[in-house]
Amino acid sequence: MIHMHRPSRKDRPYPAATAGLTAAAAVLLFALPVGADHHRSAADERMANDLIREPISLVVLKQRRELGVYQFGRLKNRYPIVLGRNPVGHKLYEGDMRTPEGFYRVANKRDHARWRHFIAIDYPNSADRRTYRRAVGRGFVPKIDGTPLGIGSGLGIHGNHDFVEQNTGVDWTKGCVAMDNDDLHKIYSIVERGTPVLILEGEEPIADDIRAMIDSRRAVSTADTQ
Numbered sequence: 001m002i003h004m005h006r007p008s009r010k011d012r013p014y015p016a017a018t019a020g021l022t023a024a025a026a027v028l029l030f031a032l033p034v035g036a037d038h039h040r041s042a043a044d045e046r047m048a049n050d051l052i053r054e055p056i057s058l059v060v061l062k063q064r065r066e067l068g069v070y071q072f073g074r075l076k077n078r079y080p081i082v083l084g085r086n087p088v089g090h091k092l093y094e095g096d097m098r099t100p101e102g103f104y105r106v107a108n109k110r111d112h113a114r115w116r117h118f119i120a121i122d123y124p125n126s127a128d129r130r131t132y133r134r135a136v137g138r139g140f141v142p143k144i145d146g147t148p149l150g151i152g153s154g155l156g157i158h159g160n161h162d163f164v165e166q167n168t169g170v171d172w173t174k175g176c177v178a179m180d181n182d183d184l185h186k187i188y189s190i191v192e193r194g195t196p197v198l199i200l201e202g203e204e205p206i207a208d209d210i211r212a213m214i215d216s217r218r219a220v221s222t223a224d225t226q
Contacts, residue, residue: 048211056190061202073210079183084175093141094152099175106195115159116181117188121197123155159184
């Protein structure tokens with residue numbers, strides 16, 4: 001397993017200016033109705049069961065700035081990453097510079113002249129579209145000439161043309177996950193269309209077992225509602 005140096009948390013911008021909007025969005029957009037904890041737990045359990053059957057899965061922890069590669073649910077490698085320039089919270093609309101959070105799959109992959117490779121994910125999915133509609137209804141999405149900005153698209157995992165940015169942990173993308181080019185090449189060779197990509201806010205460390213990762217997420221979520 002690769003052990004790496006990570007920039008300290010103080011070097012990872014979580015801008016105070018966006019904290020209020022992020023908290024409001026979390027409460028209004030993602031809170032489940034009373035009694036929904038059972039459904040959340042059941043969904044997490046199904047996801048864990050699915051992922052341990054997958055030959056390769058990718059897990060991105062945004063706060064930790066790490067990407068883990070799992071093989072049949074067991075951690076094989078982990079790599080440092082950087083995110084969108086506004087890294088706090090789930091992506092709501094095009095141009096908010098956020099990296100999305102949720103369960104995705106690789107849509108396609110291709111070589112890229114600037115970033116070596118590009119691994120596209122299937123953002124926006126149905127859950128993202130529901131979140132976007134709620135965000136529009138509650139006024140979280142800016143408008144131009146009375147029309148809300150779109151949900152955005154074209155997101156994925158790619159390399160970095162600026163080695164200084166990558167090595168110092170500077171968040172610079174428009175919402176994609178960026179990696180060292182050599183690290184990306186290792187992942188590019190093993191993912192394929194349909195490979196799961198789980199993106200979490202992720203303050204907890206990457207776990208050796210993907211089920212432990214999901215259980216930890218569920219425990220934090222349950223604690224937050226008590």
